[in-house]
Amino acid sequence: MANLWTEFQPIAWIATTPTSQMRLLPLAQSSQGVLWCSPHLKSHPHCQIYAPSLREHLSIIWPHQRAIVFGLTLGAVVRLIAPLLTDKQQDPTILCIPESGEYVITVCGGHQQQGDKLSQSIAHLLGIKSVITDAATAHDIPGVDTWGMPWNWQKGAGNWTGIASAIIRDEPIHIMQESGTTLWRQMIMQKSNLIFLQEPDLQTKTIWITHREITSPDQQIVTWHPRVLWVGIGCERGTSQEQIDSAVKTVFATHQLSLKSIAGIASLDIKKDEIGLVNLTQAQGWPFLTFSAATLSQISVPNPSKIVAQTVGTASVAEASALQASQGTLLVPKTILSPVTIAVALAPQEWLNRPGQLYLVGIGPGDLAQLTPAARQAITQADVVIGYHLYLQLLDTIKRPAQIWEPYPIGQETQRAQRAIELAHWGLNVAVVSSGDCGIYGMAGVVIELLQKQDSVKTKLDIKIFPGISALQSAASRVGVPLMQDFCAISLSDLHVPWDVIAQRVTHAAQGDFVTIFYNPCSQQRTWQLPTAQAIFLQYRDPQTPVAIVRQAYRQDEQIWRDTLANFTQNSLDMFCTIIIGNSRTYWSEYGLITPRNYPPKSPHFDPQSQNLNSE
Incomplete structure (x- = not known):
């Protein structure tokens, strides 16, 4: 199950009593995290001793952890971490499991650092209750500041606290979406105060989902920026990183585009070692795609150049590479800011910048008491859960507000499998559920067979199979x-x-x-x-x-x-x-x-x- 902890690593576990040591040890081993134990506890080969004190030790490991789980009371944890808290965007997720072991509490980082998700996963594994105290969860919707996380959207400017509070107060909030997936809308369908607009209204409280820069003088907006813009670049040999960076910023400012919406950079393959482009993409964490002249010469562009064609074998570099990378529409035609040429294309689908995973899950007979802990964790960790509509109904009580569930009628097994594969190739973690055991007359075989046929044309996916109690076992019992x-x-x-x-x-x-x-x-x-x-x-x-x-x-x-x-x-x-x-x-x-x-x-x-x- 180690892969299910990936998004929370590095993760540290803190035990100060024999009870918390024994409770946290299997979780630390499963997560490949470190279990730090009090020097007063018995030594264990899978534990490390903190010294000289827990307070001092925390100050040392704090900057290096994405999550810390304490086997302590809530009050003790609050006193320990209070001096270390600086910024919820940077601080690690903090959870605690009191000595009684009745529940796991999200202390900090429930939204931004996905602590609520981690809390629920641990609760499912231990068979205890997850205590989540934020208002959004109480209303069965994800916090507005987490909506874009599964899709790798970037948070823009705005009054996030004010908009989040207004949503909870059931005030009318407008939503203006200009780009990015619409899958996320399933998460908020039950909120009648969230109203989608066709035309922008800057005078009302609005959540913008856009590749453009939006400003509001009275701070009544927040913005999410999907990574949907591919920047095609041509440049003279030896152009510096600073020159390319300046050209990109100039074009984006001129057209009021957000730099946070950049999915990546694209160019001709002879530019794959262009030091300015390489350094820029590495510094920004952008993918750098290059294409052959033969490929780019097949792309229809509005501004072809005979001179460029004679020089490099294709009549367009910037426009053609942006279009090829995005598989979308040209947003900004080529702009020459010597020695750099820039074009920008809008992709129909955002760049998630992560490998997707497929979880093939057997849910047993349908009673949640018969669902294995590993299967439960796989389902709760998934971005999208796909299955026969009856099976999803049986699992409804473990659905997270931030998840997308896609029910299918009986008889559409191949469609379910194809949809799951597509979403996983995009970069999402997808769980496909079957009743009983997924490998006995279940969806695991359908998915694997379909993948086998596609392996020659697509990259291999990371697949995990989670067995369930089969129908024959359930019936026999x-x-x-x-x-x-x-x-x-x-x-x-x-x-x-x-x-x-x-x-x-x-x-x-x-x-x-x-x-x-x-x-x-x-x-x-x-x-x-x-x-x-x-x-x-x-x-x-x-x-x-x-x-x-x-x-x-x-x-x-x-x-x-x-x-x-x-x-x-x-x-x-x-x-x-x-x-x-x-x-x-x-x-x-x-x-x-x-x-x-x-x-x-x-x-x-x-x-x-x-x-x-x-x-x-």
């Missing part, structure tokens, strides 16, 4: 211990496997005396497959063979039927049912369905009292 001998699972859906292949597998399972689990037994359209499979089994099994049917295991409307092979199809069955057919030794008891561990050469349905249940 509700009816006894039917899986104590060899068993097999067969899906009766012929949407992806021809029926003759399924029938062959059913036949072999029946002949082999396997305990057999049927997935996807029937639907409104598929009604004949289950009776056909029953008929095959009746050729090889006793009609009185025990059969258990579990519908919606561990969910509110769970149903369980005890039946026999001869009669089980007379029940009201559907896609939410899992059917377990016992083997020749399986029997019903007061404790449920039992398949004995021993398989002696006895006649079918032998007297269970004669079996030695304690033998190995």
